[in-house]
Amino acid sequence: MTVTPEMVKELRERTGSGIMDCKRALQDAEGDIEKAIDLLRERGLAAAAKKAGRIASEGLVEAYIHGEGRIGVLIEVNCETDFVARNSEFKNFVHELAMQIAAANPSYIRREDIPENVMQKEREIIRAQVINEGKPANIAEKIVEGRIEKYYKENCLIEQGYIRNPDITIEDLLKEKISKLGENIVIRRFTRYEVGEGLGGDE
Numbered sequence: 737m738t739v740t741p742e743m744v745k746e747l748r749e750r751t752g753s754g755i756m757d758c759k760r761a762l763q764d765a766e767g768d769i770e771k772a773i774d775l776l777r778e779r780g781l782a783a784a785a786k787k788a789g790r791i792a793s794e795g796l797v798e799a800y801i802h803g804e805g806r807i808g809v810l811i812e813v814n815c816e817t818d819f820v821a822r823n824s825e826f827k828n829f830v831h832e833l834a835m836q837i838a839a840a841n842p843s844y845i846r847r848e849d850i851p852e853n854v855m856q857k858e859r860e861i862i863r864a865q866v867i868n869e870g871k872p873a874n875i876a877e878k879i880v881e882g883r884i885e886k887y888y889k890e891n892c893l894i895e896q897g898y899i900r901n902p903d904i905t906i907e908d909l910l911k912e913k914i915s916k917l918g919e920n921i922v923i924r925r926f927t928r929y930e931v932g933e934g935l936g937g938d939e
Contacts, residue, residue, distance in 0.1 A: 739763055751776050780915030790920040794821045800834035809834045811926040816919040826921075829913050835899065836906060837928050842893040845923050850891070858887055893923065 739762040747758040747769060753776050761779075765771035795814035801807070813830045820826050836842075844850050862883045866876050889895045894907040914921050 739767060743767065743769065747772055747776075780912070790816055792816050792920045792922045794818050795922075795924070796821055796827065796830050798827075798830045798834045800831065800838060802835070802838040806931045807838045808929040809837045809926060811837060812924040814922045814924050815917070820917050820919050823917065825913070826917060829909075829921075832900070832909075833893075833906070833923065834926075836896065837893065837926050839899050840893075840896050841928060842896055843891045845893050845926070847888045847892050847895065855884075859884060862887070893926070 739759055743762055744755060744758045747753070747762060748755065750769075751758070751773060753761075757776065757779075758772070761772040761775040762769075765775055792814035794817055795812060797810065797812045800809045800811075802809070811830065811834045813826075813833060815821055815826060859880065863876075863880050866879050866883075871879055889897075894905065894910065896906055898904050898906055898909050910921060910923065
């Protein structure tokens with residue numbers, strides 16, 4: 737059974753779930769839209785996506801210090817109510833995110849946060865690398881796109897593999913918590929400090 741873009745679009749509109757989640761559900765349901773909706777509900781993904789539109793104005797600011805004071809992280813994560821903000825599972829999730837940032841050093845929360853000029857420069861660097869490697873022109877652009885995707889996965893928090901379980905991404909973990917806690921949760925901002933960073937001591 738071939739899953740068409742039209743089928744994925746219809747399922748997305750009806751559930752609000754992500755493209756890849758819809759595609760997987762349709763494949764598992766052998767193209768049956770109603771069955772795919774049930775699968776998404778069972779997995780908690782449809783509910784998580786629907787909650788994503790709600791305003792999250794409560795939450796926590798977490799401070800995490802790692803490596804005897806060599807790395808520090810400040811992160812703000814929002815939820816909808818003070819009740820959930822005080823919930824131990826929510827607090828633990830925020831702490832896990834701070835640890836993820838300390839260990840994996842993302843620069844942005846999501847790919848949409850990367851300034852256009854930064855991406856343009858990165859694309860130019862990657863394209864120059866590919867040309868210097870002598871790759872044939874007909875596959876060079878595909879290689880560039882592949883490396884851009886890798887750049888997103890390394891530099892965007894929600895696309896990174898979770899340090900405790902690299903088989904899932906931070907986005908997967910976020911959706912799981914939204915489903916479990918029943919509220920929209922938004923990773924709002926973070927700052928990571930590392931001793932000596934930016935001082936040029938290695939030059």
